[in-house]
Amino acid sequence: MGIIKMTSLPRFISVANQKGGVGKTTTSVNVAADLAYLGFKTLLIDLDPQGNASSGLGLDRHSSATIYDVLIGQKEVPEAMQPTPVENLFVIPANPNLIGAEVELINAISREKKLKTALKKLPSDFKFVVFDCPPSLGLLTINAFTASHSLLIPTQCEYYALEGLGQLLNTYQIVKEDLNEGLEIEGVLLTMFDPRNKLTHEVVKELEQHFPDKLYAARIPRNVKLSESPSFGKPVLLYDPESKGCAAYLQLAKEIITRLGYFEEKIDDLIHRATHPKAAAVETKEAEEIATVVTDVVEEVRAPDAVPTETVIDETTSTEVVEAEQTNFVESSGEATQEKISTEQESLA
Ligand SMILES: Nc1ncnc2c1ncn2[C@@H]1O[C@H](COP(=O)(O)OP(=O)(O)OP(=O)(O)O)[C@@H](O)[C@H]1O
Ligand SMILES: [Mg+2]
Numbered sequence: 001m002g003i004i005k006m007t008s009l010p011r012f013i014s015v016a017n018q019k020g021g022v023g024k025t026t027t028s029v030n031v032a033a034d035l036a037y038l039g040f041k042t043l044l045i046d047l048d049p050q051g052n053a054s055s056g057l058g059l060d061r062h063s064s065a066t067i068y069d070v071l072i073g074q075k076e077v078p079e080a081m082q083p084t085p086v087e088n089l090f091v092i093p094a095n096p097n098l099i100g101a102e103v104e105l106i107n108a109i110s111r112e113k114k115l116k117t118a119l120k121k122l123p124s125d126f127k128f129v130v131f132d133c134p135p136s137l138g139l140l141t142i143n144a145f146t147a148s149h150s151l152l153i154p155t156q157c158e159y160y161a162l163e164g165l166g167q168l169l170n171t172y173q174i175v176k177e178d179l180n181e182g183l184e185i186e187g188v189l190l191t192m193f194d195p196r197n198k199l200t201h202e203v204v205k206e207l208e209q210h211f212p213d214k215l216y217a218a219r220i221p222r223n224v225k226l227s228e229s230p231s232f233g234k235p236v237l238l239y240d241p242e243s244k245g246c247a248a249y250l251q252l253a254k255e256i257i258t259r260l261g262y263f264e265e266k267i268d269d270l271i272h273r274a275t276h277p278k279a280a281a282v283e284t285k286e287a288e289e290i291a292t293v294v295t296d297v298v299e300e301v302r303a304p305d306a307v308p309t310e311t312v313i314d315e316t317t318s319t320e321v322v323e324a325e326q327t328n329f330v331e332s333s334g335e336a337t338q339e340k341i342s343t344e345q346e347s348l349a
Pocket of ligand 1: 024221
């Protein structure tokens, strides 16, 4: 199955909630890593002077260029980007200097648009930009909202969750009216979700009423692997891919991509490979063995003179060869070959 319908990319997403400790950074880092893993080149921009997203990916945020340098016009976006342990994922880090940016920009012309303007230099092969916003609704967050297509709002299932969201939604409306009329809500994400807590279900009901189409089906459980992974400088995908936290964030990434119309079957396969690495390794080995047998036999049949007289080709394998020949297996693309191998596997099973 190919692409069905598409929202144009790149897409710029602010992960925001002025409430502290709700999982903004955990979400930014892991969603950005998962989007990159699923094949969408992604830039994560740390907009929090605490620099947690930067340190959570093991980046040097003291001797390198940071988002502060970009905001005050001393560096361009491509110069400030750093590679990460995840292929396809780049980060512009932050450090405490960023506190100064709010003050230094206060009298600047178009101070709310500094980030948006800087991102005009984003290389064209990037598909997502994720902003990890600080726990405030100050100039840095306003810059992120002005540069974004949408807001992804992580929230915990607490009694005051909705009251806290009111203030965030006011800021969203103001930015939408004055600075960025296209700004949307990408989705609302339940973090540190605990279904055993009675209150959780009441909060979910209320959130469903307020954001009928926006609440993600993916819910992030409270999971110790998610809180451990930053101290190893890794997203959970590299730290413990078999954990529940990893599976939940991969489901979220899939939901984001699917809502934008970019679902492809290979995404399910990639998620399976990440979350079940042992099973995937066995499957790959089996597929490679089958591919080797098929290739050997195809070669032997094509050059019958080269087949040693004592070689016996069993019936099953011969049938495979004929099928492979009929479907131009040898000439087909890598992807088609993989499909063919899977079919072979099934028929052999
Ligand atoms: N699903 C989870 N399970 C367990 N621990 C989590 C989970 N999500 C986040 N945490 C932990 O909770 C703390 C706060 O998370 P995080 O830093 O992501 O929140 P934040 O909203 O970015 O905070 P701040 O407002 O300070 O920027 C961290 O110690 C993090 O490791
Ligand atoms: Mg944070």
